[in-house]
Amino acid sequence: MNIIEIENLCHRFADGTVGLDGIHLNIRRGSFVVVAGPNGSGKTTLLRHLNGLLLPTEGCVRLAGVSVAQDPARARRLVGMVFQDADSQIVGETVYEDVAFGPQNLRLDHNEIDIRVAQALKTVGLAKIRDQRPHLLSGGEKRRLAIAGILAMQPRVIVFDEPFSSLDYPGVQQVLQNILKLHRCGHTIVVSTHDLEKIIAHANRLILMHRGRVVHDGTPAEVMTEVENFGVRQPCAMRLGQEVASWLS
Amino acid sequence: MRHASGPRGGVVAELTPFGFVVGTSLLHRLDARFKILFLIGLSLASINAHFDGLAVLTLVLAGSLFFCRIQWKSAWRELRYFLILLAMVFAARVLSTGGSPAITIWMITISLPGLTTAALVCWRLAFVVLLGLAFVATTRPAEIRAAVQWFLKPVPLVSEKKVATMMGLILRFIPVILNQARETAEAQKARGVENRKNPVYRLAKIGFPVMRRTFERADDLASAMEARCFTENRTNPELSAHWRDWVAMGAVVCLCMALLTL
Ligand SMILES: Nc1ncnc2c1ncn2[C@@H]1O[C@H](COP(=O)(O)OP(=O)(O)OP(=O)(O)O)[C@@H](O)[C@H]1O
């Protein structure tokens, strides 16, 4: 069963730049997909089409059978998005309020909001600092806060745009652990990155983008041999002919 | 309180003494709408009050502040600029008030009425600032917003939901702009902008990048809010008045009446 279906998706920006050019993709429910590509290859542009922040110039994106352009509000409930820059997604004055922002927009009642926020904060391990001011958190904590904010809206698909950028080793581990936990809970996961090393051991599909097109699509083992031709670095272990180990071990 | 990590934390961290402090004191538990009324009432009363009245008001405020765990050390550090202002007001008042001279130092005469009016004015100012500090420290920003929205509801031609949203965004953006300005200034210092003597040149070199970055971040924030289904019709914090709010209201009204008639 495909939860995301993308047909001939093209996107041209207002200044004429071609961001995406003829993308065809189907993503199965419950899968763990990594979208890789060098800077400017169109990863962010593609992800923004999944919840209707950008709408196609041509073609169509469907979520569980319904076009995103037809009902962007539904798309935003189904697809949660964790952005590249953790700072600019903080909207609340405390950790609790930031996580409650989404559920409040869904007009849930107070009890339900409390339950969801508590659950989301527990999942990402921030329950102890619910009254802290978000701007004082570390980079890894901010990223986990952003994840909690999305979780509280209970989306089916969670999209991460460069989730490891500017994180240190423990920060990467914490965020990675959370992503894996969400995948185990049944969420469909889409992660964009140009740094395969940190995540590829856990993915079951790798999509390689270059200049707004999908140039390779398959299991990580299949696609990995090609990545260096398109400006993405192969994990060290692979160059040495070994299997890529998880960053958690 | 933890220290900010990363380059963006600095200024925000310094602003924290003026922010909400978690707690369960009486001031924390009062309804935000009542607290706004108290804030207005007590400020007005203090304008009319003299030394005896101010002493009573200050004692009441100090008594309730004692329980709300404000970080006095850092609050003190932030307030020192205010104290300088206060000292300047004091000096100006002393020098501009006539009357029989009490002390004469060289050419400057200081009169007794001058000293007393200056002290009174400064005490009033300090009281109002402390009152505001107490309000901000014990009320969640979301509650302040909800309370303002509640007060604006009967006002025609004003969309209270829009005002509440704007208040939230302004609160959200002040630290962003300050941090941006500081970062840009530092980056330019690192490249020797201080060798340029022309202040207009320097202001323009700071102003435009800061504005551009601020707009970019506003754009990012807008899409993050959109991605989380932002609407103006959202669940607001519940404001509910309890008996303690009415009791406090009675006490504040009595206090104000007493001060006005004394
Ligand atoms: N608003 C815009 N207007 C014009 N061109 C844009 C706009 N946003 C992105 N682009 C262009 O579209 C292309 C794809 O950008 P996109 O941000 O999707 O790349 P990316 O793969 O996410 O890169 P990165 O790894 O740097 O995040 C780039 O060439 C970029 O310059």
Ligand SMILES: [Mg+2]
């Ligand atoms: Mg990107």
